[in-house]
Structures are given as C-alpha cells and as structure tokens.
Amino acid sequence: MRKLTDILEERISAAMGAVIGKNAPALVRPAADAKFGDYQANGMMAAAKQVKTNPRQLAENVVAAMEIADICEPPEVAGPGFINLRLKDSFLAERLLGIYRDAERLGVDKAETPKIVVVDYSAPNIAKQMHVGHLRSTIIGDCIARLYDFAGHTVIRQNHIGDWGTQFGMLIAYMKAQYPHLLDHPASAQIADLEAFYQNAKQLSDDNESFAKQARQEVVQLHNHYPETMAIWKQIVDQSRQHYQPIYESLNITLTADDERGESFYADQLADVVAELKVKGLAVESDGAVCVFPEGFKNKDGQPLPFIIQKSDGAFLYATTDLAALRFRVQDLKAETVIYVTDARQALHFQMLFAAAKMAGWVDERITLEHVTFGTMLGADGKPFKTRTGGTVKLKDLLDEAVERAKAVVEEKNPDLPAEQKAQIARAVGVGAVKYADYANNRNSDYVFSFDRMLSLDGNTAPYMQYAYARIKSIQRKAAGKEVDIQNELNGLSALLLTEPAEKDLAKLLVRYDQAIAAATEEYRPNYLTSYLYDLAQAFSRFYTACPVLTAQAPHRPTRLLLCDLTARTIRHGLSELLGIEVLDQM
Numbered sequence: 001m002r003k004l005t006d007i008l009e010e011r012i013s014a015a016m017g018a019v020i021g022k023n024a025p026a027l028v029r030p031a032a033d034a035k036f037g038d039y040q041a042n043g044m045m046a047a048a049k050q051v052k053t054n055p056r057q058l059a060e061n062v063v064a065a066m067e068i069a070d071i072c073e074p075p076e077v078a079g080p081g082f083i084n085l086r087l088k089d090s091f092l093a094e095r096l097l098g099i100y101r102d103a104e105r106l107g108v109d110k111a112e113t114p115k116i117v118v119v120d121y122s123a124p125n126i127a128k129q130m131h132v133g134h135l136r137s138t139i140i141g142d143c144i145a146r147l148y149d150f151a152g153h154t155v156i157r158q159n160h161i162g163d164w165g166t167q168f169g170m171l172i173a174y175m176k177a178q179y180p181h182l183l184d185h186p187a188s189a190q191i192a193d194l195e196a197f198y199q200n201a202k203q204l205s206d207d208n209e210s211f212a213k214q215a216r217q218e219v220v221q222l223h224n225h226y227p228e229t230m231a232i233w234k235q236i237v238d239q240s241r242q243h244y245q246p247i248y249e250s251l252n253i254t255l256t257a258d259d260e261r262g263e264s265f266y267a268d269q270l271a272d273v274v275a276e277l278k279v280k281g282l283a284v285e286s287d288g289a290v291c292v293f294p295e296g297f298k299n300k301d302g303q304p305l306p307f308i309i310q311k312s313d314g315a316f317l318y319a320t321t322d323l324a325a326l327r328f329r330v331q332d333l334k335a336e337t338v339i340y341v342t343d344a345r346q347a348l349h350f351q352m353l354f355a356a357a358k359m360a361g362w363v364d365e366r367i368t369l370e371h372v373t374f375g376t377m378l379g380a381d382g383k384p385f386k387t388r389t390g391g392t393v394k395l396k397d398l399l400d401e402a403v404e405r406a407k408a409v410v411e412e413k414n415p416d417l418p419a420e421q422k423a424q425i426a427r428a429v430g431v432g433a434v435k436y437a438d439y440a441n442n443r444n445s446d447y448v449f450s451f452d453r454m455l456s457l458d459g460n461t462a463p464y465m466q467y468a469y470a471r472i473k474s475i476q477r478k479a480a481g482k483e484v485d486i487q488n489e490l491n492g493l494s495a496l497l498l499t500e501p502a503e504k505d506l507a508k509l510l511v512r513y514d515q516a517i518a519a520a521t522e523e524y525r526p527n528y529l530t531s532y533l534y535d536l537a538q539a540f541s542r543f544y545t546a547c548p549v550l551t552a553q554a555p556h557r558p559t560r561l562l563l564c565d566l567t568a569r570t571i572r573h574g575l576s577e578l579l580g581i582e583v584l585d586q587m
C-alpha cells in the first residue's frame with residue numbers, strides 16, 4: 001500500500017503546481033498534536049516565499065484547488081499558512097481493512113529501488129569478552145539490518161571481528177607455552193576464561209622480554225601463514241566464537257558464522273591497498289610512516305591530519321584494513337550502501353576512511369556510506385557502566401542478571417503459571433528489557449543503565465509492551481471461547497464502522513505503522529519504532545477502557561475485534577520481526 005503521506009503529498013503538490021505554476025513540495029507530516037488534525041502540510045511558507053506571495057493566501061488557494069475529498073474532511077488553514085488535514089472516517093475504515101488483509105506486510109510497501117546494503121556491526125575482538133560497547137553495536141546494527149531486509153533490500157551482514165594483529169603473537173606464544181597438548185589435539189581446545197587468557201598473555205609479554213620476542217616471531221609466522229601458527233590462531237578464534245555466538249542467540253541477533261568476515265580476511269590485501277594508493281599519488285611518506293591526507297581534515301594547529309596506513313616498521317593498521325574492507329565491499333560485494341555501526345568515538349576514523357575511499361575513486365556519488373554512531377551506556381553514577389569493582393561488565397553476566405530479575409516481574413503478574421513457563425517468560429522479559437531500553441533511547445545520547453527502570457511494567461519498556469500484547473491475546477482467547485471462529489467473522493467483513501473517538505484514535509495510529517518504519521529506516525533510529533509501539537499500546541489501552549469488545553453487538557463487535565487483532569499483529573511484528581524481542585501469548 002502506498003504511504004498515506006506520499007498520497008497526500010502528491011495531491012497537495014499537484015494543487016500547488018496549479019496555483020503557483022511550478023512544482024513545490026507540500027511537506028506533509030503526521031500532525032504533532034491531534035487537536036490540529038491528523039496530518040499537516042508545511043510547505044506553503046517556503047513556496048510563498050519563492051513566488052513572493054502571502055503564504056496564508058497561497059494556502060487558501062491550494063485548499064480550494066485540492067482534490068482530496070475522498071480522503072480528508074475539508075482542510076483548514078492555520079497560523080502563517082499550515083494546512084491541517086483530518087482523515088475521513090470512511091477512508092480510515094477502508095484503509096484499515098486493506099492493511100488487515102495484507103497479512104504479511106501490514107500495509108508497508110517495499111522500497112521502490114532495492115539496493116545491496118552492507119551492514120557492518122557487532123565486530124567483537126577475539127580473545128576478549130564482549131563488553132557493553134559491543135552490545136549497543138550488536139543490537140542497533142541488528143535492528144538496522146532487519147529494517148533493511150523488511151524494506152526489500154539485499155542485506156549483507158558483515159561481522160568485522162578483530163581477529164588479526166600483533167596481539168595474536170602474544171596469544172599464540174602463550175597458548176604454545178600453556179596449552180602445548182592442544183597442538184596435538186586441536187579439537188580439544190578449551191580456553192576456560194577468555195578474559196583471563198588474554199590478560200595473562202599480555203602480562204607475560206609485558207614482563208618477560210624473551211616471551212615478548214617469541215610473540216613477535218609468532219606475528220611474523222602468522223603473517224606468513226605457517227601452518228602450525230595458523231592452527232593455533234584458528235583455535236583461539238573458534239574459542240571466541242563459542243563465546244559470542246550463544247550471546248547472539250540469546251539476544252535474538254541474526255548474525256551467523258557466515259556473516260563473519262574478520263580483519264584476517266583482508267590481511268593479504270593490505271600491501272596492495274597501500275601500493276594502489278601510492279600509485280594514485282594519494283599515499284605519501286611522512287615521518288617514516290605511510291599516510292593519506294584526506295582533504296579538509298586538520299589537526300588543532302591547522303596542519304593536515306594524516307590517515308596512517310602503514311607504520312615505519314612496516315605494520316599495517318586498523319585504517320588499512322578498513323580501506324581494504326571498503327574496497328572489497330564495493331568492488332566484490334557490489335554494495336550500494338555501506339552502514340557501519342560503532343560508538344561515536346570512532347567518528348573521525350570513519351570520516352577519514354570515507355574521504356580517502358572517495359579520493360581513491362572506489363566510492364562515487366552513487367554509493368552511500370553511513371557511520372551510525374551511538375553514545376555510552378552509563379552506570380547509576382553517571383560514569384561509563386562498570387562492575388562494582390570497576391571492571392568491564394561481561395555481557396553474559398548482564399543478561400543473566402536481567403533474566404534473574406525478570407523472574408520477580410513474572411512472579412508478581414502471574415504466580416500460578418507452571419515453573420517451566422515462568423522461566424521462559426523471564427528469559428523473554430529479561431533479555432527483551434535490556435534490548436528495548438537501549439532501542440528506546442535516542443542512540444546518540446548516553447543513557448543510564450537501570451534494571452529497575454527497564455523491568456518496570458509502567459512506561460516505555462519491554463515488559464509493558466509484552467504485557468500489552470499478552471492482554472490482547474487473552475481478549476482474543478476469551479472471544480474465541482465464547483463464540484464461533486472469530487477469524488471467520490473477520491474474514492467475511494466487507495466494511496468497518498468506526499464510531500467512538502477511542503476507536504478512531506487507535507485506527508489512525510494503526511494506519512501509520514508504515515510511517516514509523518520509514519522514519520526508523522531512513523534515520524537508522526530504532527527509537528522511532530519503540531515510540532510508535534508505545535503510543536499504539538497506550539491508544540489500545542484507552543480504546544479497551546472506553547469500548548467493550550466481547551459484549552458489543554454487530555456491527556461494533558467485528559470492528560473492535562479487528563482493531564484488537566491488528567494491534568496485536570502490529571506489536572508482534574514491530575517487537576519480534578524488527579527489534580528481535582520475543583512476544584508472549586501469556587504473561
């Protein structure tokens with residue numbers, strides 16, 4: 001179904017064209033305040049300026065020329081020249097029915113021009129525990145990938161894991177010293193605690209010069225693909241994967257092992273990247289290092305800022321790998337859009353990367369590059385989130401605690417459920433709460449992590465949304481228990497009758513789902529989706545308070561049953577398909 005704002009935009013722009021003799025955007029948006037109507041056209045002021053006329057007068061003339069009576073009540077002109085639009089009940093009812101019948105997509109069209117979209121997210125570093133920074137990249141990136149999937153694009157997920165670099169020298173040397181049996185029986189590899197493993201290896205290489213020397217040799221051997229060295233390296237990577245893959249699973253993250261294309265994949269392309277940039281005259285020596293100086297980047301003294309791609313000892317850097325990865329994504333994966341999801345501290349790195357790739361001619365104006373950033377997760381003290389002893393919070397511990405605390409919520413709501421079911425609900429609520437609390441924030445802001453707030457049944461939280469869903473499901477169970485097949489009752493429906501204000505308010509939100517998805521997709525902002533879902537759940541609650549459903553007579557009853565069902569399906573779709581948060585039929 002075409003977006004309602006697009007239809008309105010087209011109609012009003014046509015009227016503007018007729019009035020001022022040239023095309024101008026009507027700028028139709030959902031109205032901020034329902035007092036003024038459902039939608040608002042804000043384009044008259046700018047258009048009036050262009051053709052030097054009075055904006056209010058222009059708005060009046062446009063309203064007179066507009067052919068919109070099949071969709072809206074007679075429009076009103078307000079303020080300096082806004083046009084306020086109110087949907088007709090008959091149009092609303094018809095559109096609602098159309099959306100209801102579009103079971104798969106709930107009235108949301110696919111993108112007109114599907115693209116190949118690479119989404120680079122999560123990217124944990126091998127042999128380290130995933131920390132809270134990776135939580136944000138992982139879940140925000142996953143929502144973006146799901147949104148682009150749903151829009152009909154070809155999404156290529158790329159997990160750019162940190163599986164290469166000089167730290168592997170010390171890890172391999174440490175492994176050889178501590179776990180020699182693994183060389184003979186690689187399948188039995190067990191690095192009990194990844195974090196301790198990494199720290200011990202690092203400690204040893206700091207303290208012990210001969211170990212450090214050994215570590216440097218291992219790096220050389222790794223770079224030259226010595227089979228024995230490669231085998232140990234692979235053990236370490238496999239062990240890490242066994243750490244993070246279950247975390248993905250419990251978080252409902254769509255990344256699989258096939259999406260992994262770590263830094264190691266590009267290792268053999270780095271020399272070529274540097275060579276190509278040298279040939280193009282873009283990479284130059286500076287203080288012994290090889291650097292690109294992308295235009296427009298200056299340090300605080302006004303000197304050109306270097307993007308260093310090779311150190312004086314010959315080593316390549318994070319930047320070099322990212323250049324190789326970007327070239328690969330464009331040239332081999334044929335990406336038309338590449339989206340990187342990392343915290344805001346990497347902003348300069350990506351700005352310089354994008355500028356360098358454009359100078360190299362790998363990326364032209366047909367290709368979109370986006371760095372989607374996010375702020376820091378804070379503790380109750382307003383400082384970056386840490387454990388009580390000041391350590392980094394392990395993601396696994398965080399999720400375990402959320403599930404543990406969610407048990408209390410379940411106990412409060414429904415103490416009589418079987419234990420098995422309570423445990424399942426606690427998992428869905430606990431993990432859902434952590435994810436939802438993150439999504440519900442403007443991703444650019446820092447936010448304070450609070451179990452109490454995210455697990456509260458009041459407010460814009462996962463448990464509130466999950467409960468709203470379960471409540472509708474329970475209404476539906478009751479309806480089905482009493483009567484004949486509701487699905488039959490609804491399928492035969494040829495028209496709806498919306499009479500009560502609370503019904504209309506709910507219906508108006510239901511027809512706006514496409515709008516919320518489009519906004520979230522275009523701006524990579526999951527919080528647009530969570531706010532919409534929260535508004536929807538609240539509108540449902542008001543509707544259900546004001547309008548009896550089960551005891552209503554025809555024609556009210558089928559209309560209301562449909563409102564219930566479509567609300568449930570919309571919440572389910574938003575939560576589970578787009579945010580990867582489980583819904584529950586009973587809570």
Ligand code: ARG
Pocket residue numbers: 120122123124125160161162322325340342
């Ligand atoms: N592994 C990196 C980190 O932990 C993130 C990688 C992001 N992706 C990229 N192509 N640089 O900070």
